[in-house]
Amino acid sequence: MVDNCSPDSVARSVREYEGVTRKRGIGELIECLRINDQPNVVASFGEDAAVIRQDDNALLLAADGIWSKLMEADPFWAGYCAVLVNVHDIAAMGGTPLAMVDILSFTNNTLRNEVTRGMQAASKQFCVPIVGGHLHPDTPYSVIDVAILGTVKMNDVIYSSTAETGDRVVAAIDLDGRVHPSCILNWDSVTMKPAETVRKQIGVMQELARRHLVTAGKDISNPGVIGTLGMLLEVSKKGAAIDLDRIPRPDLQAHNITFEHWVRMYPGMGFILTCREEHTAEVCRLFEEAGMTAQAIGEVNDSSSLSVSYRGVTTSVFDLQQEGIMRIISGAKIV
Amino acid sequence: MVDNCSPDSVARSVREYEGVTRKRGIGELIECLRINDQPNVVASFGEDAAVIRQDDNALLLAADGIWSKLMEADPFWAGYCAVLVNVHDIAAMGGTPLAMVDILSFTNNTLRNEVTRGMQAASKQFCVPIVGGHLHPDTPYSVIDVAILGTVKMNDVIYSSTAETGDRVVAAIDLDGRVHPSCILNWDSVTMKPAETVRKQIGVMQELARRHLVTAGKDISNPGVIGTLGMLLEVSKKGAAIDLDRIPRPDLQAHNITFEHWVRMYPGMGFILTCREEHTAEVCRLFEEAGMTAQAIGEVNDSSSLSVSYRGVTTSVFDLQQEGIMRIISGAKIV
CATH class of the missing domain: 3.90.650.10 (PurM-like C-terminal domain)
Incomplete structure (x- = not known):
């Protein structure tokens, strides 16, 4: 009650x-980016992950960024969440997460250490490895962006x-x-x-x-x-x-x-x-x-x-x- | 000569x-992020794209960010390059690019329009669709991060x-x-x-x-x-x-x-x-x-x-x- x-x-x-x-802002942005529909792209914007057909399998591709407010408040939790929200994007589609890549910008190494400690903790806990990405070592801002790949049977996608x-x-x-x-x-x-x-x-x-x-x-x-x-x-x-x-x-x-x-x-x-x-x-x-x-x-x-x-x-x-x-x-x- | x-x-x-x-900074960062090797992750950091085994196929996953200097100098070219470098990451592995996701942060809409115009131009030219992502509409900085999925036969990976x-x-x-x-x-x-x-x-x-x-x-x-x-x-x-x-x-x-x-x-x-x-x-x-x-x-x-x-x-x-x-x-x- x-x-x-x-x-x-x-x-x-x-x-x-x-x-x-x-x-x-999402709808307007999508209109700026969309190109002619590709036959193997079964679903895209508006879903938690895009669905790309590969025979009987669907490949799921998603990306999520972390609110800078969260990074300022708690870099460990921000890093942890960057992984968590991506794992959830694949889970929401009924999929199995396979691997993640990240694009990281850090103003300093203390922040980097806390963020990556959080990312690694979540990566281990959910058993989804981070397998590559890109590092900006010299930015005036700190940003954590993560993208994730998952898979599910084409007929089972949620x-x-x-x-x-x-x-x-x-x-x-x-x-x-x-x-x-x-x-x-x-x-x-x-x-x-x-x-x-x-x-x-x-x-x-x-x-x-x-x-x-x-x-x-x-x-x-x-x-x-x-x-x-x-x-x-x-x-x-x-x-x-x-x-x-x-x-x-x-x-x-x-x-x-x-x-x-x-x-x-x-x-x-x-x-x-x-x-x-x-x-x-x-x-x-x-x-x-x-x-x-x-x-x-x-x-x-x-x-x-x-x-x-x-x-x-x-x-x-x-x-x-x-x-x-x-x-x-x-x-x-x-x- | x-x-x-x-x-x-x-x-x-x-x-x-x-x-x-x-x-x-890459080597040190990797040590912060790596978890125990996953059997289906055949290659990861140090390659242009990570290689994830899926039967006889390799799924290729990569991510790249754009130098903020480039964004300041020319937002159209920065957006174009964000797509170009990702397409190259898959090509470098001998793969076929399938789709991209982006994580975008913009300080203003003029910049957003130029960046997305560049991204869309390259996406059309190379025929690789942007299928989803995340938008930060309210950041004090502008960032373009893109991740890409590609595929190649497992035995053919470069x-x-x-x-x-x-x-x-x-x-x-x-x-x-x-x-x-x-x-x-x-x-x-x-x-x-x-x-x-x-x-x-x-x-x-x-x-x-x-x-x-x-x-x-x-x-x-x-x-x-x-x-x-x-x-x-x-x-x-x-x-x-x-x-x-x-x-x-x-x-x-x-x-x-x-x-x-x-x-x-x-x-x-x-x-x-x-x-x-x-x-x-x-x-x-x-x-x-x-x-x-x-x-x-x-x-x-x-x-x-x-x-x-x-x-x-x-x-x-x-x-x-x-x-x-x-x-x-x-x-x-x-x-």
Whole structure:
């Protein structure tokens, strides 16, 4: 139960959150970069990873950068996250991560040592090697950019853009964690866990893919659980109605955070999925078995709006047709 | 014929050139990032692209960033080069580039438009799509980082680390170009060429790979023709003796540059290769057929030193055992 929750206030705080508003430039950028569609590129922008067909296999390619704020706050955690978010991009597509490359810029060696210590820790824990990259040794700024390669059977890929009307929306988050001491908007459920635990959690997405149990999915990233669902619905060209009371959450009081804060947090291990009603129980069971909390929080509809309810009061967070989050004009999935 | 060439002075200017000295931090960085060897990672640091085994195929993964100096000087050319150097990383391994992802940070939209115009131009020309990535819309700096995925048959991969004593060193460069008006250290032989010309040039590397005509190879990057050969020899644990007079060069006087300047330039299309003596003619012929100038410039030896000669005067550029360029401790190629 959420105390003192106003859906209006939650909707506004998500809509105006920087983690969400920073996504607005994406659509315009894509129009600048896109070239004529290539037959082997099955999906690209708007998905967590691009999908390149190679016979019966899909090659998954993704890249992610780390917010400079995070680097300033905690270089170890920034390095760790640079790996974590890339591993999640592949997991979100149902894939197995194979290897990463990085492009690093550092103003000084102390920072470099902390960042690479974090990267190496995550690389070991998730068993995904960093195999090359590029170093700028002499920049006036520090930047960590990582790209990742993964693979999955072509028929098993989980896309963001394939949610269907009537599907259940499932949120799965590892609630056994802490507000990260250096970054109040990050929920760290990972750095303290054994390798086998986090690998098992990533493995759930691979099993969902193999067994075709979900219709769409994304890892919950900076925009938080509601913002990430908004991005999934935007590329699926759908809406959804969700119940705030059903969003998995830790003991908020014990962690000294509000519900509005919680829904904007980046969870160390979290996924938002859509699935047919008859698969909901099995999807949730698999996440629970891996130590995560998973629950159906709402339903996909044809409205183009993401609305949230709390005890009979309903409000719209995003009108995805009018404004969008990423503002991608062309579809994300090509075929 | 090179006028007024002093091998000592060429050696010093290459050794002290920033394009070369910036590589020094790589070895230390690798030691911070490396985790236990993964059985499917066949080659990693020190190669132009990492090699990941997938049955009979190799997946090639590389990443490159663009020097901030270039971005300041000419954002279109910087964007173009971000794609070009990545395409070259895959070509250098004998591979076919499949797709790229980017991580972009921009201080303003004018810069963004110029950079992406350059990226899109090269992406179209080389027919390698940009399929995703990450955008930082609100940074105090501008950065272009690109990663690329390619593929090649496992048995055909061209490595940097496999030069053998007695091999001929071949330099292949497209001399039909210009000193780039925005960047005096860049030789632009690409922006003015039809797509079919540059694709044919990239295709030569793929043919050399298929026919196993070379023993090692690299694309000539920022360290220039001699510096890049030094990096190849460093990871091959070999030395070489080359003749400065044999390095392909345009009409230096007409382009108003010295020979010392030329050998430090980044050519828009250039490769340094090693091959058995009996394949030298065929290797050079294939490049010439694609409009490039290729010539045997020296021979690989067991000395760990790269020495340059000019009319009987010989001097050492790098003692690779004593100091190295990238200073990679563990071998680049794992198996």
